[in-house]
Amino acid sequence: MKALFVNTATKKLIVSIVVDNEIKYLYNEENNNDLSVNLLLVIDEAFKVSKLKPENLDVIFVTVGPGSFTGVRLGLTVVKIMAWSKQIKVVPISSLELMASSDKDKKEVLALIDARRNYVFAGLYDSELNSIIDDCYILLDDLKEKIDNKDVWCVSDDVFTFAVNKPDYDIIKIINRHKDDVGVNPHELKPNYLKNTEAEEKLKGSR
Amino acid sequence: MDKYILAIESSCDETSVSIIKNGSEEIATVVLSQMDTHANYGGVVPEIASRMHIENITMVLEECLNKANMTMDDIDMIAVTYGPGLIGSLLIGVMTAKTLAYVYNKPLIPVHHIAGHIYANNLVKKMEFPLMALVVSGGHTELVYMSKHYSFEVIGATLDDAVGEAYDKVARVIGLPYPGGPNIDKLAREGKDTYDLPLPLDDSSFNFSFSGLKSAVINLVHNEKQRGNEIRKADLARSFEERVVEILSKKTMAAVRQYKVKNLIVAGGVSANRWLRDRLAELCEENNINLIIPEMKYCTDNAAMIGAAGYFAYEHGKVADLALNAKANDLLS
Numbered sequence: 001m002k003a004l005f006v007n008t009a010t011k012k013l014i015v016s017i018v019v020d021n022e023i024k025y026l027y028n029e030e031n032n033n034d035l036s037v038n039l040l041l042v043i044d045e046a047f048k049v050s051k052l053k054p055e056n057l058d059v060i061f062v063t064v065g066p067g068s069f070t071g072v073r074l075g076l077t078v079v080k081i082m083a084w085s086k087q088i089k090v091v092p093i094s095s096l097e098l099m100a101s102s103d104k105d106k107k108e109v110l111a112l113i114d115a116r117r118n119y120v121f122a123g124l125y126d127s128e129l130n131s132i133i134d135d136c137y138i139l140l141d142d143l144k145e146k147i148d149n150k151d152v153w154c155v156s157d158d159v160f161t162f163a164v165n166k167p168d169y170d171i172i173k174i175i176n177r178h179k180d181d182v183g184v185n186p187h188e189l190k191p192n193y194l195k196n197t198e199a200e201e202k203l204k205g206s207r
Numbered sequence: 208m209d210k211y212i213l214a215i216e217s218s219c220d221e222t223s224v225s226i227i228k229n230g231s232e233e234i235a236t237v238v239l240s241q242m243d244t245h246a247n248y249g250g251v252v253p254e255i256a257s258r259m260h261i262e263n264i265t266m267v268l269e270e271c272l273n274k275a276n277m278t279m280d281d282i283d284m285i286a287v288t289y290g291p292g293l294i295g296s297l298l299i300g301v302m303t304a305k306t307l308a309y310v311y312n313k314p315l316i317p318v319h320h321i322a323g324h325i326y327a328n329n330l331v332k333k334m335e336f337p338l339m340a341l342v343v344s345g346g347h348t349e350l351v352y353m354s355k356h357y358s359f360e361v362i363g364a365t366l367d368d369a370v371g372e373a374y375d376k377v378a379r380v381i382g383l384p385y386p387g388g389p390n391i392d393k394l395a396r397e398g399k400d401t402y403d404l405p406l407p408l409d410d411s412s413f414n415f416s417f418s419g420l421k422s423a424v425i426n427l428v429h430n431e432k433q434r435g436n437e438i439r440k441a442d443l444a445r446s447f448e449e450r451v452v453e454i455l456s457k458k459t460m461a462a463v464r465q466y467k468v469k470n471l472i473v474a475g476g477v478s479a480n481r482w483l484r485d486r487l488a489e490l491c492e493e494n495n496i497n498l499i500i501p502e503m504k505y506c507t508d509n510a511a512m513i514g515a516a517g518y519f520a521y522e523h524g525k526v527a528d529l530a531l532n533a534k535a536n537d538l539l540s
Contacts (some may be wrong), residue, residue, distance in 0.1 A: 081268075
């Protein structure tokens with residue numbers, strides 16, 4: 001199976017080409033606000049290094065959020081167009097699940113993204129990446145209540161008042177977990193923001 | 208050999224894809240407007256616009272190819288609006304164009320949004336040079352001198368609000384729904400020019416300013432309300448529109464004279480304004496100037512105009528690589 005993996009939803013830009021469980025190319029770097037310039041250059045390099053072309057792919061795995069709204073759209077636009085153009089199967093993946101793949105010692109992993117104003121995007125996963133608490137947009141205090149002193153291993157790229165571990169994404173684990181997913185029609189591939197825009201919230205409130 | 212350009216425009220709240228032959232012939236265009244959604248908010252909400260662009264882009268692409276009865280293999284190059292505009296919206300178009308150019312190995316042509324508006328005219332009639340272009344829209348008010356194809360000299364621009372922006376704000380004050388331009392235009396026909404409003408930035412430059420006129424309307428409405436007087440909405444719409452059209456046509460004709468051009472083109476959403484069209488037609492006839500105004504469908508944002516401009520951009524060596532970025536602000540040059 002020839003797979004392209006793309007993540008632009010978190011603070012790391014990840015582009016990887018995996019052929020039959022072997023990583024042929026991996027870009028995993030801090031994303032420095034130049035994602036719109038870099039993304040296709042990195043993807044081009046990925047194909048060149050792997051001696052593949054987009055049409056050779058069997059599947060594209062892409063994170064659809066939650067995370068940076070603009071970031072996730074950049075990656076998704078590229079994947080959407082590539083999948084649509086060459087009729088490649090595309091499998092959407094939660095960015096929180098990707099973070100939770102960092103687990104090394106079979107604990108439950110709580111993946112967190114700072115969503116500002118004391119809110120977080122959060123998802124709790126077990127070591128097999130089964131969801132225990134669905135990805136959500138939640139007040140940090142409410143989340144603490146929900147977790148209820150459970151022994152969880154916390155991963156995040158952001159800084160909180162409590163200790164968190166830096167994620168160490170395991171792309172092979174994610175791919176194996178999702179390799180049999182049916183995928184989505186590229187027309188229907190869209191970000192999972194988990195949060196309405198402020199304008200939508202305001203309008204709802206005023207009605 | 209014939210050249211087919213696939214063009215993409217997403218700088219504001221329209222997702223549009225078009226296929227244009229040789230910079231002058233429209234093969235197919237699809238425009239998906241988000242106007243009805245943004246009308247709920249009284250104006251374009253950038254984050255919502257971006258969200259709608261990404262949801263619709265492949266469907267608009269596919270529909271355009273189907274309409275043209277063509278496949279991507281029939282396309283020679285990809286053109287895209289890279290700016291100016293809403294950054295989140297622009298990025299969807301730019302990333303789409305870059306990916307298509309990459310996957311299909313076609314040249315990628317970056318097009319300035321205003322160049323697109325000007326080149327919409329080439330879809331109506333082959334442009335003749337030298338010419339003066341008046342670009343008037345929700346985001347732009349500019350006078351552009353062109354001595355030849357793809358040579359732009361911006362000789363005047365708005366110092367504050369774009370004309371369409373002023374229309375929208377004044378419409379809100381008068382209590383008309385979004386979008387303000389067409390609604391003011393419609394109401395103004397029923398009114399008389401009875402309100403004392405200033406002619407904005409009536410100087411010898413080719414620049415415009417509409418914030419003062421807009422403030423004058425706001426103050427007038429406020430003062431009349433305080434005095435307990437009812438606003439004659441149609442008259443106020445008419446008075447406002449008379450000032451706008453007067454200053455636009457006065458400075459445009461001054462530019463035409465100073466630059467000694469025989470051709471005037473009008474472009475952008477506000478060129479749909481009946482009053483402005485009629486006034487310029489009258490002045491151009493008096494002064495023996497050849498006036499071109501695009502059809503209504505080319506006045507608002509669309510990818511057909513980007514495809515027309517893209518052809519000439521390519522002829523002038525404007526080709527981008529995969530590092531092309533979107534720019535929220537960028538001067539036409």
